[in-house]
Each structure stands twice: as structure tokens, then as C-alpha cells.
Amino acid sequence: MKDKIISLLAAFETENIGNSFPLDYCLPVYHCVSDDNLPHIKHIIQYKNTKQFEEDLDCLSKYFQFVSWSEFKDFVKGNFKPQKKIALLTFDDGFREFYDTVLPVLERKGFYACNFINPAFINNQELMFRCKASLIIDEAEKEKIADPEIYKMLSMENPSKEDFKQQVLKISYHQRDLLDQLTEKMGIDCDTYLREHTPYLTTEQLKTLTQKGYGISSHSWDHPKYGELSLKEQMESTDRTFNYLKENNFMYESFAFPFTDFGVKKDFFDELFKNEELFCCFGSAGVKLDSVEQLFHRIPMEMGTSGKEILKKEIAYFRLKKIINKNKIVRK
Ligand SMILES: [Zn+2]
Incomplete structure (x- = not known):
């Protein structure tokens, strides 16, 4: 029912997504792009093929300006004045397809992306x-x-x-x-x-990606749902990953919640940001504001439809929620 209303409203959205997008930043999140049948992903994520992914990028770059991590940080601090609204491209889970399939596309187009990885799975030690x-x-x-x-x-x-x-x-x-x-x-x-399938990136690949300027950052140690963990467990997984990133000279300034930030209380964020080296964290509630100022919500792009359709739905949903004052997540 909810989905039907949103789809209907989305149909009335203007074609100029850049103008109607309610925030001045757009944070798409993907997991995988592949033209192959991947049994370990296909039943949990509706990943896109190369053509669909490139169409998404073309749509996004029409309305937004892709930025690097340092530009994003400057933007948040108010030191970067972009020509259009900005977009920061992100990938979760550290699948090998980022290296094999996504990287060539990004290098050709000159776009940056940040990878949020789980150290437990790197080098194909274990399957999530x-x-x-x-x-x-x-x-x-x-x-x-x-x-x-x-x-x-x-x-x-x-x-x-x-x-x-x-x-x-x-x-x-x-x-x-x-x-x-x-x-x-x-x-x-x-x-x-x-x-046989080596689903995950290797340390060697993570180092090459870092050398090429791409971000490798935290998605927790082994992908638990944070809302189901005690504060102690939340911090153990977070700190362990932070230390791993720091030891390997990866990007330890950010953290993206595995699954969802839903149900994660204020006490976690208070504890998290005691670490002054952490700049911000990322959720995936779509176009949404949060009472935790350093938490930015990303837009899941693997919903079985085109990027354009997803953005239109997000815009329509945000507008609807604004009317009833529900477009901001309040943490207690
Ligand atoms: Zn994930």
C-alpha cells in the first residue's frame, strides 16, 4: 500500500531531479554490479548489471556533481562550494566486483567511490x-x-x-x-x-584501490545488525574495524552501518564520536534527516528499478513525510 502511494506520487515528480531533490547532497549506496549470476548475493540483493549501473551514473551525473571524500568533508564543513548539488558514491560489503566491474567504469568516467568493508571477510576468509x-x-x-x-x-x-x-x-x-x-x-x-569464487576483495586489491585514490572504510567487523547488539558488542565491532583500518593505512574517518541504523540509540553515537578521528557515519534510510548531526543517510540503489525511479520515489516520500513532520529520525 505504502509503496503504491509513493509510486503514484513519484509519477508526478518533475523531470528535473536536481531541482526537486530536497537535500543538497545525494548519497547512493550499492553492493555489487555484475553481469553474472552470483548465487551468494542474488537472493539477498537485487544487484544491477553494468548497463543499468552506467545508466544510474549517467542519470546521477546529470543532476549532481560527484565528489571525492575530501570534497565531501569540505562540503560538510562549509568549505566547498559545488556547482550542483553533490553526490558521494558508496559501496558496501567489499565484494570483488568493485575491483573487476565497477572500477573500470569509475576510472573511465573519473568518479570517486568509497567502499565500506568488513575485515572478517577480506581475502575470502569467511562468507558473511x-x-x-x-x-x-x-x-x-x-x-x-x-x-x-x-x-x-x-x-x-x-x-x-x-x-x-x-x-x-x-x-x-x-x-x-x-x-x-x-x-x-x-x-x-x-x-x-x-x-573457487573468491567473492571478496583481497588486501592487495584494497591497497591498489587506496593508491588509486578510492576510499576503504568501516562497515563493522563482520556485518551484525547493530540494533540487535548491546552497546558493548556495538563498540567492540566498531573499534576492532577502526584499528584494522588504521593499521593498514585505510580510511578510518567514517563508518557505515551494516544493514541499517534502525533501532540504534543515542548512547552508541555518544560513544562512537568520543573517537575524535571519526568524521561522520552513514545510515541507509534513504533521503532522511537525523537528530544525530554526523549521521548521513544514503539511498539504497538496488531496489529492482532504475536510479531515476528510485530518486523520484525518494523525493516524493520525503515530501510526504515532511507534511507530517516525519522526515527526521529522532534518537533517544
Ligand atoms: Zn552491508
Whole structure:
């Protein structure tokens, strides 16, 4: 219902997105761009292919000016006066496709991007728990006869493939052992998958990206949902990643929430910004303001539609929320 109203309103948005965009900065977030079928991502993220990604970039660059990290910082401090509203391109999760597929496009166009990575997965040491969920769903879809034992592990009895998928997607960070049990039961060897497909960037690639001027920054240690963690757990994951970035001479001035900042309370931000070397952090609530001034919200660009459509919807939604005074997240 909500989505239908937004789509309807978006249809009335003007063609000049640059004028109607309500903020003076636009922060798109992607995970992956690929022309291939990627079983470890396809059931959790609707990633775009190269053509769709380039169309997004062309649309964005028509209305916005892409900036580098230092320009973004200067802009926030009021020391950078852009010609258009600015856009800072960001990528999460540190997938290898950033190096193989995205980098050539960005180098050709001369655009900067910042990568928010999880050190636990760099060099293909481990697969993020959600990627394991994607592999499980992929395997289940291929199988003609399902094993009732597998359903039993999820307390399900003869579910539809869709119900099974939804149940697997519900498995949280704290329940991630269950995903390991499921992969084992289904004969999915995550270590072999990591070795054969190398889904993540390597330290070598991160160093090359840094040399080329691209940002490598924090997305937490191993991608927990922060709203489900205690303050102590939140800070452990954050500090450990900060130290890793600093040791490797990567960019330790920013942090992007894994999944979402939803449910994260003010006490975390108070603790986070005790670290004076941290400039800001990023959420992904779309076009939205926040009572935490150093928290900037990004626009998820992998929603199954074109970048232009996504921006129009975001503009329409922001306008709607403004009427009812709900366009700012207030943390307590
Ligand atoms: Zn992520």
C-alpha cells in the first residue's frame, strides 16, 4: 500500500531531479554490479548489471556533481562550494566486483567511490552469514526433492519454496550457527565456494584501490545488525574495524552501518564520536534527516528499478513525510 502511494506520487515528480531533490547532497549506496549470476548475493540483493549501473551514473551525473571524500568533508564543513548539488558514491560489503566491474567504469568516467568493508571477510576468509542464506536458498531452489530434515531444522513442515526462503532470510546474526548447520546438511561447502569464487576483495586489491585514490572504510567487523547488539558488542565491532583500518593505512574517518541504523540509540553515537578521528557515519534510510548531526543517510540503489525511479520515489516520500513532520529520525 505504502509503496503504491509513493509510486503514484513519484509519477508526478518533475523531470528535473536536481531541482526537486530536497537535500543538497545525494548519497547512493550499492553492493555489487555484475553481469553474472552470483548465487551468494542474488537472493539477498537485487544487484544491477553494468548497463543499468552506467545508466544510474549517467542519470546521477546529470543532476549532481560527484565528489571525492575530501570534497565531501569540505562540503560538510562549509568549505566547498559545488556547482550542483553533490553526490558521494558508496559501496558496501567489499565484494570483488568493485575491483573487476565497477572500477573500470569509475576510472573511465573519473568518479570517486568509497567502499565500506568488513575485515572478517577480506581475502575470502569467511562468507558473511547473509551470503550463506543466499547459497542455501539457491540450493533449495535447484533441488527437486527436499529433505524434510532440513525443514525440521527451521521448525517447518513441508513449506512452499517461498516460505522456506523467507524463513532462511529471517535467520539473524546471533542465530548464524543455524546457517552453518543448514549448509552442512545440504552439502554446501562454503570454504570451497570461497576458494573457487573468491567473492571478496583481497588486501592487495584494497591497497591498489587506496593508491588509486578510492576510499576503504568501516562497515563493522563482520556485518551484525547493530540494533540487535548491546552497546558493548556495538563498540567492540566498531573499534576492532577502526584499528584494522588504521593499521593498514585505510580510511578510518567514517563508518557505515551494516544493514541499517534502525533501532540504534543515542548512547552508541555518544560513544562512537568520543573517537575524535571519526568524521561522520552513514545510515541507509534513504533521503532522511537525523537528530544525530554526523549521521548521513544514503539511498539504497538496488531496489529492482532504475536510479531515476528510485530518486523520484525518494523525493516524493520525503515530501510526504515532511507534511507530517516525519522526515527526521529522532534518537533517544
Ligand atoms: Zn552491508
